[in-house]
Amino acid sequence: MSSSPESGWEPQPPKLLDGRLKIRHLVLIDALSRQGSVIGAAAELHVTQPVATRGLRDIETVLGVELYTRGPRGVVPTIFGEAFTEHARAVLAQLNQAGRHVLELTNADRGTVVVGTHLAGSNVLLPRAIARIKAEHPLLTVVVREGTPSTLLTELEAGRVDMIVGRLTAPSTPIITRIPLYDESVEVFAGAGHPLASSARLALADVGDHQWILPGVETSLRGELEKVFTRFGIPLPTQRVEATSYLTVRELLRETRMLAVLPSLIGRSDAGLTPLPIDLSTINHSVGLTVAADRPFSPSARALTACLKRVADEELR
Incomplete structure (x- = not known):
């Protein structure tokens, strides 16, 4: 059927308030987009895979579009899936807040x-x-x-x-x-008893071959550190641990001779750590x-x- 103005017909938005769309459908969409598979979403929601598959099929029937492409490794949101996930999460957020708000009014x-x-x-x-x-x-x-x-x-x-x-x-x-x-700056820290703790001046090249604790690749700080190493022509440390938990980083710094980059306020508030005189002033957020x-x-x-x-x-x- 033509949808041109001359035909007098225009596509209508799906009817989402006619009772077919349930809150559990929105919860399923949120889980599917995070887990990337029907199996993962079903496990998270404590339902069987056929129930999750049927729920997805019901939502796509209501909307009239395909929300995910299915593949051997799971599901990937289509442009429709990405858009609907955003709205589903917004609705769930409002419902979560509504319940808490009612409680808080007491x-x-x-x-x-x-x-x-x-x-x-x-x-x-x-x-x-x-x-x-x-x-x-x-x-x-x-x-x-x-x-x-x-x-x-x-x-x-x-x-x-x-x-x-x-x-x-x-x-x-x-x-x-x-x-x-x-505003927060970052510095290179070592344990208080580290051999470099008493150094008056250091360059990044002086410590590139040491053991390091680096932030995870999913963090922005990791990307910024990689840029600093590249700028000075220094390869990323091969002897490294990747961690974002401060408790883990702190204990490793105290118990080993590893180095790590931490926010200044955090590192300087710990008596067991000491900052090293290495310029990282380009990293500041x-x-x-x-x-x-x-x-x-x-x-x-x-x-x-x-x-x-x-x-x-x-x-x-």
Whole structure:
């Protein structure tokens, strides 16, 4: 059938409010896009593979388009799948927040705020802000979830976290708002007893053949470090461990002669670590909040945000 203006017919949007589309369908789409396979999504949702397959088929029937291409290694979202996943996560986020908001209306001090964090925010800014908010609202619950930036963004979009605290490495978008709180530099750190700890001056070339702990390849800091090594014509250390957990990095630095790049505030706050005099001034980013642009904060989230801003203004700038 022609869809030209002369024919008098125009395609109509799918009817998503006629009762066929269920919330469980949106949950399935979120899981499929994260897991990349029907088997993985079914396992996560504790349903059988045929149930998940039937659910996907039902959604595609309602929408009238194919959301995923099927292959031997799993499923890949089509352009329709990518678009619908974004909307599904937005709806789920609103529903998650609605349930919590209703609960908080009974007593705002008894609410819950869920914070995602990665290295730059997890060991100085966030703990201090949590200490403050617990002093002001002792019955408020703060849930902290650590993860990679990309994983946490997915959690934020789906409403499973209220905000992310960490380095800001990209500008705001129509979907995501990034709020700078303070500027953070990074330095090369070693254990306090490392042979290089007393060095007055070092170049990156002097330590390129040492054992290193590097951030994971999924982090922006890893990419920036690789650029610095390339700029100085130094190959990436072959003797290396890759880790993003600060607890792991700290213990390795203390117990071995490895080197690692850490945010200055984190490394300098640990008496068991010492900064080495190596210039990494080209790596400098803001630390701040990443939030959903169109989602209002709950009372608990607003309270924690205020504490984070006060800590940044009064102690970290």
